[in-house]
Amino acid sequence: MNLALERVIYISESTNPDPALISLADILATSDRNNRRDDLTGALLVNGGRFLQVLEGAHQDLNRTLDRLQRDGRHRDIQILCRNTADHRQFGQWTMVAARISPDHKTEMDQIIHLSSTAPQEAADRMLALVQQQAV
Template sequence: MLVRLLYASRVVDTSPEAIESILAQSRQHNPGSGITGVLCYGGGVFLQAIEGGRSAVNALYGHIQRDPRHQQVELLHYEEIDERCFGGWTMGQVNLSKVNHSILLKYSEKPELDPYAVSGKVSFALLQELMATAAIMGRA
């Protein structure tokens, strides 16, 4: 059974090296677990969608909750799915500093990433729009 999980967290170390380390680890680990997804980062906040088998997704989310690189980990949405939205990505990446701020304003009060202030449904709609506008990089 496939599921999709959407969560937000605040990043402890916001250096480019720390963010790249998290992405590299995801891209190395996820293929073997059948996990796909996308990571959106901006202003010290992660918004991440992960898809895959229920056990693998649940185990990964448990790991993220215990990971000292993340704080204030909050589940935004969890659902059973018929097919993946991010099947082509082991972990795609969105660099919000290069995204048109009008896209962010479409989904929130301010032109910044704040998944804590909107619903999981709205956060997922934002990720889908970013995917449709080719703002997601790193299919690896």
């Protein structure tokens, strides 16, 4: 069994074009409960109808979570932007933290998405900075 720490960054589309705050609260509560159980940490950025998420944890726990996300009807078109081993938890203080990104941050979110496939660590660093500024 491989217990090495991994970091996954993925993007998906909401099935609801404007996820309401109550919907986001439900997503965060469910994620927090599941991530505590599975020893996962991470962050979720929400911009309009798009989700950008970082998850950190053991290989098998990430696989189980990604399988569950594929069946989650609240979003579709999940694209894994990168999946790498990590030497530490970048989002270790959060089982799940979220940031609701204003239209002013759309360019930054697009840049993070673009970076994640070529420079995943830089993308994760920028996500961390953005989440710390905008966390709910």
